[in-house]
Amino acid sequence: MNEIVGHREIVRGLQAGLQAGNLSHAYLFTGPEGVGKATVARALAQALLCQDTPKDSATVTGCLRCSSCHKVVMCCHPDLIGVEMAEKKTRIAVDQIRELARFLSLTPMESPWKVAIIDDAATMNPAAANALLKTLEEPPAQSILILVTSRPGMLLATIRSRCVIYPFNALSKEDFFRILADKTSLKDTEWDGVWHYSEGNVGFGLNFVAGGQLDECSRLHDELRELMTHGGLARLCDVAEHWSKEERFALARTVVGRWLVDRVRESVRSDSGAGGVRAWLAVEAFAREVFARGETFNVNKRYLLEGIFIKMIRTSGASL
Numbered sequence: 231m232n233e234i235v236g237h238r239e240i241v242r243g244l245q246a247g248l249q250a251g252n253l254s255h256a257y258l259f260t261g262p263e264g265v266g267k268a269t270v271a272r273a274l275a276q277a278l279l280c281q282d283t284p285k286d287s288a289t290v291t292g293c294l295r296c297s298s299c300h301k302v303v304m305c306c307h308p309d310l311i312g313v314e315m316a317e318k319k320t321r322i323a324v325d326q327i328r329e330l331a332r333f334l335s336l337t338p339m340e341s342p343w344k345v346a347i348i349d350d351a352a353t354m355n356p357a358a359a360n361a362l363l364k365t366l367e368e369p370p371a372q373s374i375l376i377l378v379t380s381r382p383g384m385l386l387a388t389i390r391s392r393c394v395i396y397p398f399n400a401l402s403k404e405d406f407f408r409i410l411a412d413k414t415s416l417k418d419t420e421w422d423g424v425w426h427y428s429e430g431n432v433g434f435g436l437n438f439v440a441g442g443q444l445d446e447c448s449r450l451h452d453e454l455r456e457l458m459t460h461g462g463l464a465r466l467c468d469v470a471e472h473w474s475k476e477e478r479f480a481l482a483r484t485v486v487g488r489w490l491v492d493r494v495r496e497s498v499r500s501d502s503g504a505g506g507v508r509a510w511l512a513v514e515a516f517a518r519e520v521f522a523r524g525e526t527f528n529v530n531k532r533y534l535l536e537g538i539f540i541k542m543i544r545t546s547g548a549s550l
């Protein structure tokens with residue numbers, strides 16, 4: 231990790247803490263998904279575990295050269311543990327947090343600190359959250375815990391209150407493009423489309439580009455615009471049938487989601503009053519729930535899409 235893009239205030243704050251030796255036992259990084267919270271958490275771990283960073287250094291990433299920095303990059307440093315939801319699970323389990331607590335209580339092996347990162351901390355089940363609270367109440371010496379989440383409201387208030395909170399903002403368009411320019415080879419004509427669907431979520435943007443999804447999303451967007459402009463029940467059924475195919479359904483969620491966010495923003499800016507905003511927010515929430523159901527359960531996706539389209543057309547004031 232050579233450089234952190236964006237989040238300058240947060241980086242400055244962490245750097246000041248590192249230089250002054252004024253560190254907390256626990257940090258909570260909050261903010262939108264895909265903006266670099268986990269990246270900064272790993273950078274902070276790297277700086278804490280680095281064997282070769284001068285005290286007055288202006289970096290929050292470590293020296294990037296020593297064996298310790300290399301081990302953090304390779305995810306094999308003996309004084310660093312990362313906890314996240316296990317594959318095919320829906321929550322972080324209590325056993326994972328007990329293992330983390332045991333790890334933090336051990337004497338550091340190669341560095342001054344034992345560091346733990348929990349990503350996405352809001353997915354801890356209640357037993358795991360209570361176990362973590364015990365560790366936060368009596369933090370082992372020389373241990374630092376970094377919690378990462380886009381949903382801090384789902385954490386126990388008693389966990390939040392024991393952490394130093396760093397709220398991350400969405401990335402600017404410029405910073406988002408800088409990160410993607412390093413990792414992709416997008417054509418000039420594609421940048422705006424990727425930004426439109428990603429909204430600063432780097433992880434989403436990279437998957438979106440790697441999957442070559444921009445062209446298909448643009449096609450679906452045109453079909454949706456045509457449907458919303460001209461309506462028609464037969465047309466609505468055709469589009470729903472076409473979009474219900476497995477590979478298109480996930481993209482349909484992206485396209486409809488973006489379309490609805492744009493309608494909400496449009497109604498906020500217009501003179502239509504709070505009623506318009508509320509109506510589009512309700513459709514957006516409905517669509518989110520229906521898509522989640524469609525991706526989780528074996529249900530007829532065409533009917534789900536028809537339900538969403540009907541609500542969208544009615545809310546826009548057009549007739550079917």
Ligand SMILES: [Zn+2]
Nearest residue numbers: 280293296299
């Ligand atoms: Zn180093």
